Amino acid sequence: MPLKSYGVLAGWAVDSRREGGAGTPHYQIHLVDQAGTSYRVAVNVKSQEAPSELLQLVDDDFRHPVTQGLSQAAAGWTALPSRPGDTALDYIRGNLFNPAALSPLPPDLPGVDNDLADRLDHYVRRAIADPGAVVYAFGERWGPEPATPDKVFGFRPGNGVHDIHMNQGNSGRFRGDDGVWQDGGLLLHFPAEPRWVAIFLAFQSQAWHTDDSTGHTLDGAPVRQGAGEEPVRVLAALVNPVGPAPEHEVVTLLNASPAPVDLTGWHLADQQKNTFPLPAGPLAPGAVLTLAVAAPFALGNGGGAITLLDAAGLKVHGVSYTSAQGRREGWTVTF
Numbered sequence: 001m002p003l004k005s006y007g008v009l010a011g012w013a014v015d016s017r018r019e020g021g022a023g024t025p026h027y028q029i030h031l032v033d034q035a036g037t038s039y040r041v042a043v044n045v046k047s048q049e050a051p052s053e054l055l056q057l058v059d060d061d062f063r064h065p066v067t068q069g070l071s072q073a074a075a076g077w078t079a080l081p082s083r084p085g086d087t088a089l090d091y092i093r094g095n096l097f098n099p100a101a102l103s104p105l106p107p108d109l110p111g112v113d114n115d116l117a118d119r120l121d122h123y124v125r126r127a128i129a130d131p132g133a134v135v136y137a138f139g140e141r142w143g144p145e146p147a148t149p150d151k152v153f154g155f156r157p158g159n160g161v162h163d164i165h166m167n168q169g170n171s172g173r174f175r176g177d178d179g180v181w182q183d184g185g186l187l188l189h190f191p192a193e194p195r196w197v198a199i200f201l202a203f204q205s206q207a208w209h210t211d212d213s214t215g216h217t218l219d220g221a222p223v224r225q226g227a228g229e230e231p232v233r234v235l236a237a238l239v240n241p242v243g244p245a246p247e248h249e250v251v252t253l254l255n256a257s258p259a260p261v262d263l264t265g266w267h268l269a270d271q272q273k274n275t276f277p278l279p280a281g282p283l284a285p286g287a288v289l290t291l292a293v294a295a296p297f298a299l300g301n302g303g304g305a306i307t308l309l310d311a312a313g314l315k316v317h318g319v320s321y322t323s324a325q326g327r328r329e330g331w332t333v334t335f
Helices: 065-069 116-129 172-177
Strands: 006-018 026-032 038-044 054-059 076-079 103-105 134-145 158-162 185-190 195-202 232-238 250-255 267-269 275-277 288-292 304-309 315-321 332-334
Touching (some): 006 038, 006 116, 006 158, 026 116, 026 134, 038 134, 065 185, 116 134, 116 185, 232 304, 232 315
Antiparallel strands (some): 006 026, 006 076, 006 134, 026 038, 054 103, 054 195, 134 158, 185 195, 232 250, 232 332, 250 288, 267 275, 267 304
16 A cells, blocks of 8 residues: 655754664654744665665756645645645656666765765755755655654654655565655755755665556566666657647657667657657657647646656656746747
């Protein structure tokens, strides 16, 4: 079954702790919301299953429509429905980042800027030093526990969020946590800059093609592709054509591979999972395909996502665009 209580915690960072040693160490963050309630955010830095190093990606200038749905205040805990079109995270379906960009980092090593705890500490310390910075922690809630002080920071009641990582495609005993639109992560907003920083984490044992209902690993699906290995990619989109509705939106694809790719049975999917079929037949190496898309597939001007699916329904490539990009009439968004 999926996580019992999924949502996002928004608060100001006031302290942090690093954990090392054996077992399952975490990077601990103390957040306080605008009502004065304290929370602990427990971020895994080591996996219980081999390989132990987590996959991580830090986007120092994160631009995605999910940020548009977040309150600009340290509003505490907000439960989120696990569905598209809201602020829930899904590493596979939400096109938050290119999975090929993930890389492993050890949990804690001697020295500076060479492990996952160092990377987390760099951005959390920036947030602690900036009184306007708000940290958003996506994951599963625990507490409040009125009779139990927090085991790390000592505040009462014990209260917090964990599972700040991908929560689908699990193996073994963790398969019961699988679900879609319930992935964890950290978003840090620095309004004075202005800038969003996103931190995404996953275990190397997790799969990157999962069932759209259960989040379980799809049998026989290929492993995560490396950087630059996507054969066909979404290259650009005309989201907001000049003129009144109905708009004639356009999506452009590129076959970046050295071989023809048969697009028979392939589809595009929008943020709401509406699909548009691609023309059957091969797309030559280096060739560009420009598609005049039509309903029910639609590209909203307020931000959205475009996902390319092969004949088996597996994700080949995906992109997203913000409201700032979508509202520029007549401009083609490039990815």
